[in-house]
Amino acid sequence: MDKERLVQKSCNEFVNLLSSKAAVPGGGGAAALVGGIGTALAGMVCNLTVGKKKYAQYEDDVKRILKRAEDLQKDLLDMVDEDAENFLPLSKAYGMPANTEEEKKEKEKVMQQALKKACEVPIKIVETCYEAIKLHQGLVDKGSRLAISDVGVGVQCLKSALISGQLNVIININMIKDEEYVNRVKEKTEKLVNEGSKIADEVYVKVEKILSK
Numbered sequence: 001m002d003k004e005r006l007v008q009k010s011c012n013e014f015v016n017l018l019s020s021k022a023a024v025p026g027g028g029g030a031a032a033l034v035g036g037i038g039t040a041l042a043g044m045v046c047n048l049t050v051g052k053k054k055y056a057q058y059e060d061d062v063k064r065i066l067k068r069a070e071d072l073q074k075d076l077l078d079m080v081d082e083d084a085e086n087f088l089p090l091s092k093a094y095g096m097p098a099n100t101e102e103e104k105k106e107k108e109k110v111m112q113q114a115l116k117k118a119c120e121v122p123i124k125i126v127e128t129c130y131e132a133i134k135l136h137q138g139l140v141d142k143g144s145r146l147a148i149s150d151v152g153v154g155v156q157c158l159k160s161a162l163i164s165g166q167l168n169v170i171i172n173i174n175m176i177k178d179e180e181y182v183n184r185v186k187e188k189t190e191k192l193v194n195e196g197s198k199i200a201d202e203v204y205v206k207v208e209k210i211l212s213k
Helices: 011-019 027-049 053-094 101-139 145-173 179-212
Strands: none
Touching (some): 011 027, 027 053, 027 101, 027 145, 053 145, 101 145
């Protein structure tokens, strides 16, 4: 991976790299980026609402949502590169020799450690996207109606990133032999995905109703 951070690349460079056979970025990085975009749209709606007399009663709430959206957006963009860094040990582990019993045991040991490391960011993506979806839930009734469609776009981006993060969790835990760890991660992430998807759908239905008036 280049010393240049993935998120510092142009959109064209990132997408072209994503479509190549390079080990990174992959689905995890894509999920984090899409989540960052969905969160940024919450920030945009907030910025278009703050200072407007029509929404003065919501000013404090919208400012709070904006501040949290800025923090979560940064976190998700950081995860693009963090996910790439965490995947590389697993990528190397796949290439380890396994000709003798000793080599097989060593490879399996390294693989198990690398799989847990590769799970770290996808778990954080699920957690962060869930929280960002909750921001849109708070914004749908308080944000400028001129930008209400962007709440819908943002929450759909975040739902996609939420589910995508979970897929990257599943592909790793399917090969992890530590049952206690696997059950703990599954319980945590599945709950967030189910609840987050439900909230995202409710927000989107609200957006549709507002637009159809």
